[in-house]
Amino acid sequence: MSAPTALKKSGPAAGAPKRRAGKPRRAGWWLPYALLAPAVVFELVIHVIPMVTGIWMSFLKLTKMFIANWGNAPFIGLKNYQVALDFDSAVGMGLLKSFGITVAFTILVVGLSWGLGMAAAVALQKAFKGRAIFRTLFLIPYALPMYAGVIAWKFMLQKDNGALNHFLFDNLGLPGDKPFWLIGDNAFLSVVIVAIWRLWPFAFLMLMAGLQSVPNDVYEASAVDGAKPLRQWWAITLPMLRPVNMVLVLVMFLWTFNDFNTPFVLFGGSQPPAGDLISFHIYNASFLTWNFGSGAAMSVLLLLFLLVVSGIYLLAMNRRKDNA
Amino acid sequence: MKLRTFAAAAAIAALAVTATGCSGGSGGGSTDAGGKTLTYWASNQGTSLDNDKEVLTPELKKFEEQTGIKVNLEVIGWNDLQTRIQTAVTSGQAPDVLNIGNTWAASLQSTGAFMPFDDAAFTAIGGKDKFVKTAMDTGGIPGEDPTSVPLYGLAYGLYYNKAMFKDAGITPPTTWEEMVAAAKKLTTGDVHGFALAAGSYTENSHFAFINAAQNGAEFFDADGKPTFTSDGIVDGISRYLDLMQTDKVVDPADAQYDNATNAINDFANGKAAMVLSQNNANSSIASQGMAEDAFGVVAFPAPEGGKDIATMVAGINMSIFKNTKNKDSALEFVKFMTSEETQATLDKPFAALPVLAGVTPSFTDNAELAKTFSDIYENKSKPLPLVPAEDQFESTVGKAMNQMFATVASGGTVSKADIKAALTTAQQAVEAAG
Numbered sequence: 001m002s003a004p005t006a007l008k009k010s011g012p013a014a015g016a017p018k019r020r021a022g023k024p025r026r027a028g029w030w031l032p033y034a035l036l037a038p039a040v041v042f043e044l045v046i047h048v049i050p051m052v053t054g055i056w057m058s059f060l061k062l063t064k065m066f067i068a069n070w071g072n073a074p075f076i077g078l079k080n081y082q083v084a085l086d087f088d089s090a091v092g093m094g095l096l097k098s099f100g101i102t103v104a105f106t107i108l109v110v111g112l113s114w115g116l117g118m119a120a121a122v123a124l125q126k127a128f129k130g131r132a133i134f135r136t137l138f139l140i141p142y143a144l145p146m147y148a149g150v151i152a153w154k155f156m157l158q159k160d161n162g163a164l165n166h167f168l169f170d171n172l173g174l175p176g177d178k179p180f181w182l183i184g185d186n187a188f189l190s191v192v193i194v195a196i197w198r199l200w201p202f203a204f205l206m207l208m209a210g211l212q213s214v215p216n217d218v219y220e221a222s223a224v225d226g227a228k229p230l231r232q233w234w235a236i237t238l239p240m241l242r243p244v245n246m247v248l249v250l251v252m253f254l255w256t257f258n259d260f261n262t263p264f265v266l267f268g269g270s271q272p273p274a275g276d277l278i279s280f281h282i283y284n285a286s287f288l289t290w291n292f293g294s295g296a297a298m299s300v301l302l303l304l305f306l307l308v309v310s311g312i313y314l315l316a317m318n319r320r321k322d323n324a
Numbered sequence: 325m326k327l328r329t330f331a332a333a334a335a336i337a338a339l340a341v342t343a344t345g346c347s348g349g350s351g352g353g354s355t356d357a358g359g360k361t362l363t364y365w366a367s368n369q370g371t372s373l374d375n376d377k378e379v380l381t382p383e384l385k386k387f388e389e390q391t392g393i394k395v396n397l398e399v400i401g402w403n404d405l406q407t408r409i410q411t412a413v414t415s416g417q418a419p420d421v422l423n424i425g426n427t428w429a430a431s432l433q434s435t436g437a438f439m440p441f442d443d444a445a446f447t448a449i450g451g452k453d454k455f456v457k458t459a460m461d462t463g464g465i466p467g468e469d470p471t472s473v474p475l476y477g478l479a480y481g482l483y484y485n486k487a488m489f490k491d492a493g494i495t496p497p498t499t500w501e502e503m504v505a506a507a508k509k510l511t512t513g514d515v516h517g518f519a520l521a522a523g524s525y526t527e528n529s530h531f532a533f534i535n536a537a538q539n540g541a542e543f544f545d546a547d548g549k550p551t552f553t554s555d556g557i558v559d560g561i562s563r564y565l566d567l568m569q570t571d572k573v574v575d576p577a578d579a580q581y582d583n584a585t586n587a588i589n590d591f592a593n594g595k596a597a598m599v600l601s602q603n604n605a606n607s608s609i610a611s612q613g614m615a616e617d618a619f620g621v622v623a624f625p626a627p628e629g630g631k632d633i634a635t636m637v638a639g640i641n642m643s644i645f646k647n648t649k650n651k652d653s654a655l656e657f658v659k660f661m662t663s664e665e666t667q668a669t670l671d672k673p674f675a676a677l678p679v680l681a682g683v684t685p686s687f688t689d690n691a692e693l694a695k696t697f698s699d700i701y702e703n704k705s706k707p708l709p710l711v712p713a714e715d716q717f718e719s720t721v722g723k724a725m726n727q728m729f730a731t732v733a734s735g736g737t738v739s740k741a742d743i744k745a746a747l748t749t750a751q752q753a754v755e756a757a758g
Contacts, residue, residue: 067410068414068437069436083756183523184731186734268582288720289757290431294756
């Protein structure tokens with residue numbers, strides 16, 4: 001495996017004539033750099049500088065005493081990280097609990113969104129009358145502004161006058177008291193459902209697009225060989241969608257793990273412990289106690305975790321591709 | 325390829341959404357070199373943001389006619405105000421003058437972003453002595469030049485439904501025990517004796533403080549260190565939670581009430597016989613159609629043998645940002661807003677108690693009500709801890725109480741040991757931030 005790669009790399013270089021030192025550069029040599037410059041500037045401004053600033057902040061004692069002039073905040077090294085990772089104290093314990101909740105949340109949301117998206121994409125693969133309507137309907141949650149969608153759920157999940165309890169207890173006549181959905185332990189279930197509602201159309205869209213690229217004759221050939229739909233899905237659809245799935249799952253994982261909007265809009269300023277997702281937790285740690293240094297340290301830890309998981313995932317997926 | 329293009333488009337869309345989400349920030353200070361324009365952030369005091377604008381605009385016009393200084397007004401809702409101030413402090417993109425919740429005064433002072441009112445500044449606005457002492461005490465950290473001056477005074481009172489009390493043959497309570505007994509008697513079917521904003525962390529932190537103060541307990545020691553877990557505090561919070569937990573005079577659904585208006589509406593609509601509220605509830609009550617003579621107000625009672633504290637010193641203060649380019653105009657504006665004439669005009673629509681010494685309350689035509697609230701404000705009040713960590717106390721203790729109410733509401737129990745554990749967590753969070 002290494003030999004052809006090496007050849008490929010040295011190939012064009014060997015064939016090209018070597019440029020002699022001191023030879024005047026071609027006119028317009030700067031053009032590619034000039035064309036790249038805006039991208040580099042934007043990359044710096046949008047990503048690199050804020051990230052470096054964030055990492056720098058995580059080493060500072062950036063409490064409210066210093067935020068007005070945060071150049072003066074004292075450097076305290078790894079102290080913020082120590083506090084965040086000290087699981088015997090309230091702050092570390094809070095972060096750990098929130099991390100656990102977020103892991104469970106992510107697995108459920110990504111898994112179920114993918115499953116729903118796949119089912120819908122496969123169901124709508126064959127042309128039938130009214131397919132376009134279904135496709136449009138399924139995409140509504142994705143097209144809707146996030147705030148409008150989640151606030152509607154917030155209303156539906158109210159205890160006494162929410163649509164959900166009204167449907168369950170007044171229409172269906174379930175026995176017992178109407179439960180709370182937005183406070184207490186049910187809050188976890190609520191935020192999972194709303195997040196799936198928001199996310200699954202994206203999986204549906206991606207998988208539907210992916211299915212377009214699978215040639216129909218493969219299915220026809222397998223049908224001739226007597227393959228049933230389930231077998232076709234397992235042996236043809238899934239492998240053919242591999243590249244789509246690889247990106248899709250990774251993107252959904254990153255979005256869901258970092259999801260801030262859903263809990264923020266759903267629960268408002270005061271989240272129940274069961275719905276304490278990590279981005280929201282870090283936001284609260286930073287803004288409620290005005291401790292931006294500690295919040296930055298938690299963000300860096302989150303970033304490291306996501307980098308490591310994404311790295312392992314990509315490595316594992318690539319290895320499987322090589323083996324295949 | 326198609327997929328990649330699509331993913332890129334999605335990524336750009338996501339970025340665009342985040343970017344617009346973040347840009348809602350600051351209004352920006354005015355840079356008028358002549359000092360003839362000020363930016364002013366007013367907190368929401370009336371029934372709506374628009375209502376505030378309607379009330380304030382004529383006054384600002386008057387100010388402009390008198391002084392030639394134009395004021396750009398922005399009214400900010402209560403839920404956004406603290407974040408907006410934080411953003412302004414951090415970014416330096418701040419208004420010249422703004423309203424703050426007076427309980428945040430010491431916390432905001434410690435950021436160093438606000439102009440201290442030294443002797444010269446006080447002289448410019450008409451002297452320190454023009455303010456009621458109770459109100460002035462909330463200006464900032466004791467022993468330092470305050471960074472805010474009082475604008476509107478507020479106090480908690482116990483509102484009760486006169487007709488319900490009369491029908492049940494009960495007189496307004498003077499002790500906690502009488503209050504609970506009355507509430508029990510008035511809890512029947514869908515009507516509850518008491519409504520609470522049990523999901524509002526600011527309200528909850530206020531009542532944690534008041535109930536603890538009735539027990540003589542303090543949340544911070546003399547050095548400003550948190551002492552959240554003392555017995556007096558645990559007992560005070562336990563007593564308050566018990567209104568829902570053991571006395572069962574509060575509808576568990578109140579645990580979802582994340583602002584005071586929800587509870588007040590229940591009271592005004594006859595779903596609750598009593599509600600604890602600051603005196604600016606009058607306009608909300610009226611807007612729900614309850615007549616002013618249909619309710620009475622007494623001081624929130626302490627348990628027998630407890631200290632007679634019925635409220636924290638609530639209200640709104642005015643601050644000037646240190647980096648304002650219009651310091652003199654800003655001071656002139658503060659002088660105008662805290663003048664007797666302007667106060668007399670604003671106290672009625674905003675239902676505020678006077679913060680100026682020797683002024684009779686004008687927030688209501690009901691003399692009895694005015695007297696009750698003045699008495700509570702001046703004689704039965706205690707300021708929230710005047711320490712830099714006050715805002716952390718409000719958020720950590722208040723949120724811990726939200727969660728305890730949520731536990732009770734969804735059928736669980738909260739023991740004193742649970743309360744102590746929750747307060748320990750809150751205290752550690754405050755310590756870690758300090």
